[in-house]
Each structure stands twice: as structure tokens, then as C-alpha cells.
Amino acid sequence: MDTITLLPERCTGCLSCEMACSLSHEGSSCSCLSRIRIKKWGEIALYFPIVCQHCENAPCITTCPTKARKRKTENGAVVTDEKWCVGCKSCIYACPYGAPVIHPVTGKTMTCDLCDGKPLCVDVCSVGALSYPRNGKFSIEQMMVSLRTRPLVGAP
């Protein structure tokens, strides 16, 4: 299953991914419009990205009372069909990652749709906290980014 892979120890909390997601999906900038969320870990300086993992046995699909949560046939992404979503938040409670969020304007849930196979959040993440292996494999470019942004303990 294609999904965005997370390496939280590399996340710096810059929110570039949130801004890119919001801009590409909504044409404007706000964390509240983003399908990916960065959470700060309590009072210590560590950050944690949260994004839909498009689970094989997705509990959001089975829980949704209106069958609004669906898997796209093209890339396997689990998305919300806005026509059917009633904003009951069942998927939010069912998700083990807490990934679905309510759209502040429509009141319906939204999750990552993998940007038609080219997730923009991965493109703008310059520390390698997000990566997108296709069919479970990383590309050469993705591996290069990962190498360039290795954890720097002991350097220089």
C-alpha cells in the first residue's frame, strides 16, 4: 500500500508540509486547511507529523455510517467523499493515528489524498521526515535526500 512514510525524529516543526498541502488543495494558507498536521511533543522540542496511512483494513471505512470514506482505485488512497460525509467524526474516533480532521468551512472530514501520486508535502520537506516510497520502494532521489539529512549526532 502506498503511503507517506514518517520519520518523526527528523521533523523540525517548520510546518512547510502543512502550508504546501493547504495551498495545493485550497489555494490559500492555513494549518487548519492542511491534511497533514505537525504536533509538538509536550513541552520538549520534538515534533510529530500525523497523516493518513491509508491502512489496508481501514477502520474509518468500516466505521463511517454513510460510506463516505472510500478507497480510490487509482492509488489506493483512503479519502472522504464530500457528497456523503455528514461530519459525524466517526472516522476521527476510529482512526488509530488521529489523522482525519474537520474542514473548517465545509464541516466535513478531510485526509491526505496522496496528491495523485506526487505528494507535495514530501517535496517541500527538506529534512527527510516525510518520504513517499512507490510500491514499497524508495527512489534514488528519495534515498539521496535521506542521506543528505542524516541525523547529525557526532558531526561535524
Next chain:
Amino acid sequence: MRKRQVGKKLYIDLTLQRSWIEEISARDLDSGVGGRYLNGKFFLDQISSSISPSSPEFPIALAVGPLAGTLAPCSGWTSISAFSLLLDPPGYAHASMPGHWGPHLRFAGFDQCIIQGKAERPVYLWIDGGKVRFEDAKSLWGKDTIETTVAIQEEKEDRDAEILCIGPAGERGVLFANVVNRFSWTGDHVGLGYAFGAKNLKAIAVRGRQSVSIDRPDTFLKLCLGLKDRIYHDRNGSRLKEEGTFFFLGKNGGGLGIKNFNEISSSELEEKWKAAYFKEFFYGREGCFSCPIHCGRITQMDGEYFGGVHLEAAWSLGPRIGINDWESTLRLYRLCQRKGLDPCSVGSLLSWLMDGFEKGVLSSLDLGHTECWWGDVEAVVRVIDWVISGKEAGDIFRQGSFRTAKNLGKGLDLVAHADGMDLPVRDPRSSMEYALALAFFPAEWDYLRSIPSRELLSSNAFATKVSGDAKIAEQVSAAEELKILADLTSFCPLVVARLPLISVSDIAELTAAVTGRACDSVALMQEVERTIQVDKTLSEMNDNGKNGLGALPPRFFRDQSSSVPPLSKNLFEREVSRYYQKRRWNRPTKMEEEL
């Protein structure tokens, strides 16, 4: 459909417990800039010189530019303007603050937040949904910056709320208290924490749920991706990412003051000091809003992970006061961070106390019946405790090194300052460019200071504007213009002025794509020029222009140390005069007479 931006200013009166919103004028909105200019203009229009700068009635203005809260790389900076009692005479000061607070103010629907008056009892402000609530801060009073941030987030049940708060130092009237955002970020070098405390204002908490409209999202996205790619592949950008602000050490820096500027650091010493940090204490990186560089360092010590350690804070609490082990430096840094003290000013005060004590200028009686030798960590902790609590000599020390020396009538010639403001860590004798920048812009951090590094100059876009042969004053003024442009648009001064990785035309294109208004390099630089004039007028307000800008203490022109040759007074004065000529300013009579 095109979505045009509408700028809003949020006015908050703490005395009346009232807030109101005004729209930014069409002229200011069309100019495509905000931040520092908006703040300066507010102070110019509203403030009369008859009000005492120590009055809590003096306002604080926080503003962002048109690119804050967007994907534009490194666009998370906030411009803060206030009257600083650290300046001599006290006066208008501007500081640039990194972090996340400014963009979230934008998400809350505002470009500028102006705080006036003084609350009767301790309060914190809760800005959400376009409204302001004055919340009781009685239970927060006395809490440190980390406890305050967590307590507000828990009270509001929102971990994403951005908090700008003070610690006990600000509450108790320490002149060099600072404000802290997200545990780590502070740009405050002007005593903003004191201004918060004087107003009984514990914190400003913002919850942003409004989007920032982008006029041409596709164009803007393309521009942002191009710039992020450029920064990612730039050699200096990569090194800044690897080393954070410690990048400005060794061959890219050189010349930091040791033991109250009695000695100057060598490249080897700086490299060794840097390597010790990375070997034992470095854990990871932390980024400002929408930053592809992430120059913030996360430090690991005793099972704690904390951000905010940067070159100047660490050096101020390290070699500057004769401490060479990182563990002690980081413990002191953590103490300052929690209590809401500016580490640079703390280092400056302590280095002056230690220098005076070692030279016999200050006695143990002056120091509150204690001794204060170079590198004495226990004495440092004791002095910090006194400064915050006001015990022993703390009441005097909390006014900062310059005013303490003035009050005691001792050791004034040992104070390292510019216009009363504590010097950051680089020695002015290390380069004439730096000395000039320091004399004209005393409130800036060193790492943001727009001095053109000769090595970096040849490899960047700035070289097209000012050649390496240009006169020093011209180089400094051109670099400062770029710094101000960064302040106007909420960009990081590092990537616009210091390295620079983002050009004026890049900023113009981004601004036009966001605002939908025509914007070009020439128009932006005209706004920079206007801002310089506004800042100049404000800086002259308190002394009626008698003293003027561009002075350094005499100690840097005398041969005080065998390892550092003094600055040439003639050369310095020549460059100061050239700077005045370049700006077409009249040099104050007092300065002319001193020549």
C-alpha cells in the same frame, strides 16, 4: 476567483480592557510591505515625545508582512517595536523575532497587534476568532516560560495555540527580560519582557483558524518550490542547515569577544568549541515557520530536549564569561530560558562584573558581599537569582551592565555597549564593517547583522549590487537595506541580507503573487528607504537628535589588549561620515564637535 488580501490592525487597550480593529490603509496595503514599516509608522503617528519611555503607557507593536503565514521559504519572522530602557537615552527600538507566533497572528486574521495601557491585575490575552479576551493571569504569575506556555495551552485545550510569554524576570522588572515563543524562540534583544511585565501582561496567546488568501496560488507555489530548491542546493544554505548559527564560527567568522572583550577568539578555538557541542549535546534541528534551513538546534542534556540554543546565547554564557565547559553553559542557558532572561545581556552583565572584580574596579561590597571570578558558575547562578528576586545587589544589577555601571559610578569604561545596549558577542575590532553596523544598529543580534562577509560576498547575488571594492559604509548600508526589506516582508534576515539566498526580485514576485498587486524591486526598495527615514526620526525623538547614531565606547579605540589591535578612530569616523552622506543625513553637531 481571485482573493485579495485585506490587512487588519488589532488594537488592545489593557487599561480599558477593550480591543478594536482597524483596516490598514490602501496606500500601505498597495505598497506590499508591512512588519517594521507598519510598526514604525504607528509609533511616528501616535507617540509624542512628552511621554516618558519608562511609562507603562508606552505601546508595544508586533507586526508581520504580506508573506507571513504562507509557504514562502523562511517567512515566519515577526517585527517587534517598543521603547527600550536599555538604550541610552531610552528610546525606540526594533527587534526581529523568529518562530511561529507572527504567522499565527496572521492566521488569527491580523497583520499587526498593538498593545497599549496597563492592566490593573495580571492578565494574558487570548486572541481567537477575530476577538480578544482578557484572561486572568493570577495563577500564571510567577510561573516560568515553559510552565506558562503549557498552562495556557491546557487551559484552552489547544496544543496548537501559539504563546508569546514572559517569565519571572519580566514580571519583576528586569530591564533585560525577554519574551519567549514555543519554548525556544526569542528575537528580543531590547527588553520586551520588561515592557510586558510593566503592563501586567503575562502572555499573548493566539489561535489561528483563518486562511491567508493567495491571489495566484499556482504561480506562488511554483515560485516557492523553486526557492526552496535553490536554498536546499546552495552550499552556504546546506552548511547553515548542518551547523545552525554555529556556521558563523571559524573561517566564516572569527573574532568573538572572550572575557568581556579582553581577548579575541581564534578560528581554531571557535572550531574546537563548536565541535564539543556537536559531539556531546546536539540532538536535532528545529525550524522557524516554513523554513527549509532549520538552523535552530535541539539540545539533549540529562534526558531533557530543548531548543533555542544559538551561537550568541551560548557564547554569552560561555567563553564570554570565562566558562569553557558546555554543560555549565547549557545549564545557565536553560535557567535564562525558563526565567525569561536575555542570555546575551546576562552574559554582558556578568562579564562586566567579573572583569571589574578581577581588575579591582569593583569590590565584593559592590557585588553584594560576594566574589565573582572568571568562570565561577556558582557566582553566576547567584547573580541571576539576585537579578530576578531583587535580593542583595539584584535591584541594581537588573538594570543591565551599562546602567549598573552608571549607578555605581564605577567601571563604565569596561562596559561593552553601543548606545547603552549590550554588545552581542563579536568584537567590534574584528572588522570595520562590523564596527560600523554595530554603531548604527545596536539592537540587532550578530548573526542577523547585515555585515557583508567577504568570503560569502563573492558567491552570492548581493555581489551584483555591491562589489568587494565598495566603500565600507556603502557595503554596510546596502546590506542593512536588505535586512530591513526582510523585516518588512517577514523574511528571515539571514537568507535575505546575510547570505543572501533570496533576492529582492524574488521577494517582489512572491509579494505580487500573494497580494495580487503590482510589486517590483524598485518599489520595494523605496519602501525600505521610507522605513529607514521613519526609524531615524523615531530614534532621534528622545534626544532631539543631539547625539545621533554611529558611536562606540572609547575602549575599542584604545589598545586594551595585547591580542586585539584597536579600531582606528580616524577610519571609523570617516566611515561614519560616509554613512551619513550616503543616507543624506546631517551629522549632529555634538558628533562633529567630538571629532
